[in-house]
Amino acid sequence: MRFIYCQTLPDIDGARALYDLDESISDKQVAKIIFHHHTQEQGRDAAFLAPFQAMLSVVAMFEIRDFETRLVITDIADRSEMELLAAIAPRLDGQQALCWDDGHQLEALIKTRALVHAESLMDLQLQPVEEMLSLRPGDVGLVQMAGRLGITAHKTISDESAWDVYRKEGITPLVDRCRENLLATTLVGLRKMWLADLIDEDECDELSEACRVHANNYPGESRNK
Secondary structure, eight states: OEEEEEEEEEOHHHHHHHTTOOTTSOHHHHHHHHHHHHHHHHOTTOOSOOTTTEEEEEEEEEEEETTEEEEEEEETTSSOHHHHHHHHHHHHBTSEEEEOOTTOOHHHHHHHHHHHTTOOOTTBEEEEHHHHTTOOTTSSOHHHHHHHTTOOOOOOOOHHHHHHHHHHHOSHHHHHHHHHHHHHHHHHHHHHHHHTTSSOHHHHHHHHHHHHHHHHHOSSTTBTO
C-alpha cells in the first residue's frame, strides 16, 4: 500500500520547446508565458497547469508493507525531473497508491511526465482518497477534511503560487508542505480504510502513529532514496 502527495511547478524547459522560445528569454518570462497560455486555455480559476505544462518537483510517499512504514521524499533539489521519475517509478509501477487529488488529475500528470521522459509506468494504480469517500476530486479540499478531523494540513496552492515560493525560497518550503499534506492524506485514508473494515481500529491507530513519527522525524535517511 502506498500513499502519495505531489507538488508541481511549470516545466520551463518543456515550454521553450512547446512554444518555440529561445534561450534569451529568462525562466521568469517563460513561466509568465506558460501561465498566460494556461489562463487562456483553462480559465483564471484553474489552479493547476496541464500535464504538458507542468513538471513534478516533489513526490512524497508513505510505503506500508506488512504493517511496516517508510517515508520517502524525492525532489528536484539535486536531480532532474527525469531522475526523480526514475527514482519513484519502481515504487509505483504495479502498486496501488492513494492520493488526495484535489482536482490535480495526478494520475494523468504522472503518466504524461513519464512518457515525456521515456520512463516506464505501465501499471500505475493511483486512486484518489476522495473517491473512497464518494466525493468528486476537487469538491472538498484536504485542508477542510483533515481540519474537521483535527489533523493539520496546508491549503493546496496553485502552480503559480508554488512557482513564486520556489523562486523566492527554493524547494524546501514545498517539500515541507508535501510532507505535512502527505501525512494528512495518509491519516484520512487510514481512517476510511478502518471504517470500511479493510483494517481494524488497532491497526489504524498503530499505522497512523508510525506515520506521524516518520513525518515528525524528517529529514532523515528516507529523503531522496
